[in-house]
Amino acid sequence: MKKPNLRTRSMRFRQTLLSRYLLIVIFAFLFIPIVFPLASIGYVIIQENSKQADDNFLKYGSSRELTAMWHGEAALLQETEAAEVDRRLQELKRKYKEASLFWVDSSGATKLQLPPQSLLPERWSPADAVRFMKDSIDSDPFTIVSFLGAEHKGRAFMVMQMPRSIIQLDRPVGAGTPFYIAALIGMISLFFLISLLFFRRIRKRLIGLQAAMALQGENGLPQPIAISRNDEIGQLETAFNRMVGQLKESAERERAEAELRKQLIASLSHDLRTPLTVMNSQLYTLQKEPLSEKAQAAVKQVEHKISGLDSLIENLLSYTLMASGRYPIKLERLDLLRIVRESVASWYPLWEQEGISADIDLPEEAMLLTLDKAGFRRVLDNLFQNVTRHAKNGSYIGIRMGTYDGRAALVIRDRGNGLAAHSASKGAGLGLAIVEYLLHEMKLGWHMASSDEGMAVYIFEL
Amino acid sequence: MTASILYIEDDLEIGRFVNEHLLEQGYSVNWQRSGEHALESAAGCRLVILDVMLPGLDGFTIGQRLKKAAPDLPILMLSARTSIDDKLQGLQFADDYLTKPFHPDELIARIEVLLRRSGARTAEPLAIKHLLVHEQQNRIENRDTGEEIMLTGKQFHIFGYLLRHLGQILTKEQIYEAVWGEAYIEGDKTLMVHIRYLREKIERDPASPEIIETVRGIGYRVRA
Numbered sequence: 001m002k003k004p005n006l007r008t009r010s011m012r013f014r015q016t017l018l019s020r021y022l023l024i025v026i027f028a029f030l031f032i033p034i035v036f037p038l039a040s041i042g043y044v045i046i047q048e049n050s051k052q053a054d055d056n057f058l059k060y061g062s063s064r065e066l067t068a069m070w071h072g073e074a075a076l077l078q079e080t081e082a083a084e085v086d087r088r089l090q091e092l093k094r095k096y097k098e099a100s101l102f103w104v105d106s107s108g109a110t111k112l113q114l115p116p117q118s119l120l121p122e123r124w125s126p127a128d129a130v131r132f133m134k135d136s137i138d139s140d141p142f143t144i145v146s147f148l149g150a151e152h153k154g155r156a157f158m159v160m161q162m163p164r165s166i167i168q169l170d171r172p173v174g175a176g177t178p179f180y181i182a183a184l185i186g187m188i189s190l191f192f193l194i195s196l197l198f199f200r201r202i203r204k205r206l207i208g209l210q211a212a213m214a215l216q217g218e219n220g221l222p223q224p225i226a227i228s229r230n231d232e233i234g235q236l237e238t239a240f241n242r243m244v245g246q247l248k249e250s251a252e253r254e255r256a257e258a259e260l261r262k263q264l265i266a267s268l269s270h271d272l273r274t275p276l277t278v279m280n281s282q283l284y285t286l287q288k289e290p291l292s293e294k295a296q297a298a299v300k301q302v303e304h305k306i307s308g309l310d311s312l313i314e315n316l317l318s319y320t321l322m323a324s325g326r327y328p329i330k331l332e333r334l335d336l337l338r339i340v341r342e343s344v345a346s347w348y349p350l351w352e353q354e355g356i357s358a359d360i361d362l363p364e365e366a367m368l369l370t371l372d373k374a375g376f377r378r379v380l381d382n383l384f385q386n387v388t389r390h391a392k393n394g395s396y397i398g399i400r401m402g403t404y405d406g407r408a409a410l411v412i413r414d415r416g417n418g419l420a421a422h423s424a425s426k427g428a429g430l431g432l433a434i435v436e437y438l439l440h441e442m443k444l445g446w447h448m449a450s451s452d453e454g455m456a457v458y459i460f461e462l
Numbered sequence: 463m464t465a466s467i468l469y470i471e472d473d474l475e476i477g478r479f480v481n482e483h484l485l486e487q488g489y490s491v492n493w494q495r496s497g498e499h500a501l502e503s504a505a506g507c508r509l510v511i512l513d514v515m516l517p518g519l520d521g522f523t524i525g526q527r528l529k530k531a532a533p534d535l536p537i538l539m540l541s542a543r544t545s546i547d548d549k550l551q552g553l554q555f556a557d558d559y560l561t562k563p564f565h566p567d568e569l570i571a572r573i574e575v576l577l578r579r580s581g582a583r584t585a586e587p588l589a590i591k592h593l594l595v596h597e598q599q600n601r602i603e604n605r606d607t608g609e610e611i612m613l614t615g616k617q618f619h620i621f622g623y624l625l626r627h628l629g630q631i632l633t634k635e636q637i638y639e640a641v642w643g644e645a646y647i648e649g650d651k652t653l654m655v656h657i658r659y660l661r662e663k664i665e666r667d668p669a670s671p672e673i674i675e676t677v678r679g680i681g682y683r684v685r686a
Contacts, residue, residue: 262545262547265545266515266543266545266548267515269542269543269544269545270515270542270543272542273542273544273561273562273563274473274476274542274562276562276563277473277476277542277562277563277564278473278475278476278479279563280563280564280565281475281476281479281480281483281566282479284479284483284565284566285479306563307563310563314544317544317545318545321545328546328547335648338633338635341633341635341679341680341681342633342635342636344631344679344680345630345631345632345633345677345680345681346630346631348631348677348680349629349631360678360679360680361679362679364648364649365648365649366648374546374550399679
C-alpha cells in the first residue's frame, strides 16, 4: 500500500473549506460599509437615469430646456421693435399652446398678452414686479421671466407661464425607496443563500460519508468511496478509504488465522483420536476373549479411561476454539424444554444401563429462549456426563423446572457426593468451563448448589 | 441376504478392525484406502462408510459426489473430527455422523438403522415381542393368534417411524413432525390419542404397554 502523506502539500489554501468559509465571513463583515454605500450609489444613478428618461417623454422638454429656450428667444428680441416682439410671441404661442405669454416694456406697460389675463396690472410698479416674482417662485404655473436684448440688458421683459403638469412628471420625493429596500433585501438574501449553499454542500458530503460508513459490503466491511474534492472532507474521505483498506487486510489476516487454527484443531483431533480408536477396537477384541474376572475388570477400566480421554480431548479442542472466540454460536428463539427432552432421550439408554433412574418432570408449555441449539445440547451433555461419571452412586438424576432466586430455572439434580465428587476429576473443570462459556454466550445464568444430598444445577434466564 | 458395504478408511489398524467386525456381522465389505474409485465402487452397494481425513480427496468431497450420483445410497460418516462445523458440514449430505472413537456395537446399530430407513428393507420379518412385522408388505402379524393387525394410515406411519428408530427414544415433537410433516403445537393431544388407539390394536394389554414404551416426560420408544 502506498504510504499516504498525512499533510498533503498538494492541497492548496484556496481549495480548503477554511478559505471558502473565510471568504463568506469577510463578505459578511464588508456587508455594512460596502454594500450600503454601493446600494445607495446605485440607487442615485438609477434615479438619475430614470429622470432623464422621464424628461424625454415631456412634450416641451424639461423646465431647464424651456427656460433656456425662453432666454434664447428674449436675447434675440429688442424692445424697440415692438411689432417684431409681438409677432415672435404669437409664433411661440402657436408652438406652446398651453403657455400664457406676455411682455412688458421698459416703461412698465403691459403689452401683448396671449391670452389676455385680467389679473395682470396695466402698468407695472416696482412693487408689482416684486410681488409677481415672489408669487411665481415654486408655484404652478411654472413662470419664466427674461429681459429682452442680447445681454438681457434691456428693461423690458417677457414672461412665459406654463402649467407644471406639462413640464414635470408627477413623481413624489422618495418614490424609489421600495426599490432601494428591495435591493438591500436582495443582497442580504444572496448572502444568506451563498452561506446556506456552502453549508449544505458540506452537510451533503458529510452525510454521504456517514452513509458510506454505515453501508456494509459482502464481507461485512464498508466499501471505499470516491473522493469528491481535495479539501478537508476530501482528506477525511481519503483517511476513511485507508481505514477500510486496513480493516479489509486485517479481516483477511484474521480469516486466514482462523482457518489455520481450525485446520490445526481438526488434524490434532484426528491425530489424537485415531490411536484412541485403535485402542478401543483392540479392547473390544480383547473383551470377546475368555478372560479372568480380574482381566475383565482391567479391560472395563481401560475402556472407561479411553472414553474419559476422548471427552477430555473434545472439551480441550472446543475450549481452544471458545477461548479464541472462534466457536460458532447461532442464536435463535427456541424451546428450551424441547432441546432438554431430545437430549435426555439420547442419554436415557445410558442411564438405564448404568442404573441411574431418571426423574423427568417438564411442563408441556414451550419455554422460548434465545439459544444456540448445538451449544445448549453441549451444555446439557457436559452436565449429564458429569452426573453419569461422578454421581453414579446416587443412582438418580432429576430434571425438572423449578425456581432460582425467584426466576424460572431448569434444575438438574443428582444424589452423588456433591461438589467433592465432581471436582475430584480435573476433567470436569474443563467441561464446566465450557458450560460457563456457552451459557454466558446465550445470556443465561447458572448456579451450582452442592450439599450432602448431592448436587443441583440451576439454569435460568438472566 | 447380505448387504454390501463400501468402506473408505486410510488408517490400516482401524480399517482392518472395522472390516473384520463388519464381516463377522454378516455384511460383505469393500474396503478401500482412498476415495479415488469411490464412485465406481459404490455401484451395487447398500451403504457407504466414509472417513473424512483421507489422502487425496477428503471425505466431504467424496460424500457429496456420491450423494449426487446416488441420492438414495445412505452414507455414514465415521470421523475423528468432532467439531460442530464438521458435523454440520457432514450432515448436509451424509445420513449419519459417528465420531471416533466409537463403540463397535454402536456402529452396527447405526448401520442397521440406516439400512432399514433407506428402504432397503430386509425380506426377513422383524420380530418385536408378540408381533411379526413384514416391512416389505406393510403387514403386521400377531404371533399369538396368527391374525393380521390392520392399522389406519396415521397409525402405520407412527409405528413405522418408531420401528425405523428402533431402540431410540423419540420425543412427541419428533414423532409429530415426522408423521404429520408440520410443526408440533404445544399441548396438542392428537399424537397421544393416536398412540392410545395404536396400543389398543397391537399391545397384549394396552393398559401396560410392552411394545410402545412411554418414557415419562420425554417420549416413546420401541425396543427390539
